[in-house]
Amino acid sequence: MRRLCSVVILIAFAISANAGDPDILDDFLVPPGIDINSVTRQYFTFTGLRDMQRVNYTGKTESIVRRVTKKIFPALEGLGVSVSRTFYPPLSITPPHYHPRSSELLVALDGPLEISFIDTRNKLFVQTLQAGDLFVIPRGLIHFVNYTRGDCGGGTMGIFGSANPGTVTLGSTLFESGIKADLLAKSLQNR
Numbered sequence: 001m002r003r004l005c006s007v008v009i010l011i012a013f014a015i016s017a018n019a020g021d022p023d024i025l026d027d028f029l030v031p032p033g034i035d036i037n038s039v040t041r042q043y044f045t046f047t048g049l050r051d052m053q054r055v056n057y058t059g060k061t062e063s064i065v066r067r068v069t070k071k072i073f074p075a076l077e078g079l080g081v082s083v084s085r086t087f088y089p090p091l092s093i094t095p096p097h098y099h100p101r102s103s104e105l106l107v108a109l110d111g112p113l114e115i116s117f118i119d120t121r122n123k124l125f126v127q128t129l130q131a132g133d134l135f136v137i138p139r140g141l142i143h144f145v146n147y148t149r150g151d152c153g154g155g156t157m158g159i160f161g162s163a164n165p166g167t168v169t170l171g172s173t174l175f176e177s178g179i180k181a182d183l184l185a186k187s188l189q190n191r
Helices: 002-017 050-054 170-175 181-189
Strands: 064-068 082-088 093-098 104-108 113-118 124-129 134-137 142-147 154-160
Touching: 082 142, 093 170, 113 134
Parallel strands: none
Antiparallel strands: 064 082, 082 154, 093 142, 104 134, 104 154, 113 124, 113 142
16 A cells, blocks of 8 residues: 555656646636637737847847747747747857746757757757757756857747746856855855
8 A cells, every 4th residue: 555655646746747837728818807708819919029120239249039928928828838039149149048847949040050058967969050950958958059150140939838938047047146156156166
């Protein structure tokens, strides 16, 4: 009996550990206070990436990211998907970061760009992408992009398996979080 109980508990933990966005019981969800019968095709349309075509790159060294999650596009609620559109000024980067709730499928709209991620064995995977190439980054792994083209800017689309994948940027998380400097220095010296 004890062994059976242990197995059931382990299975329950395994199922919950692999859970993504919760399943919904309707075709789609609407925010509280909105009558589902009043929803039109506009509810399922997001046009907020159109103005990204006119991004000013002047003086920028980091990428410019627009995330489209359920927070700004409520139709994504419960559907388990979201996207991001990133523009890269010439010779720019996306700093090391990770998404705790989703893998990312990166689509190169321009190239070349260098995408890298680090696995839990500390192995670095680096790939140069050209326009039209796809690259997948497993959930929770640190990754970054180096846009290697110097004559013009470029872009990517990130596709996520969560309506709210989250983004944790290492630099700001470590150095702007309030961790005491001496503790941070000791932590970074020890391997």
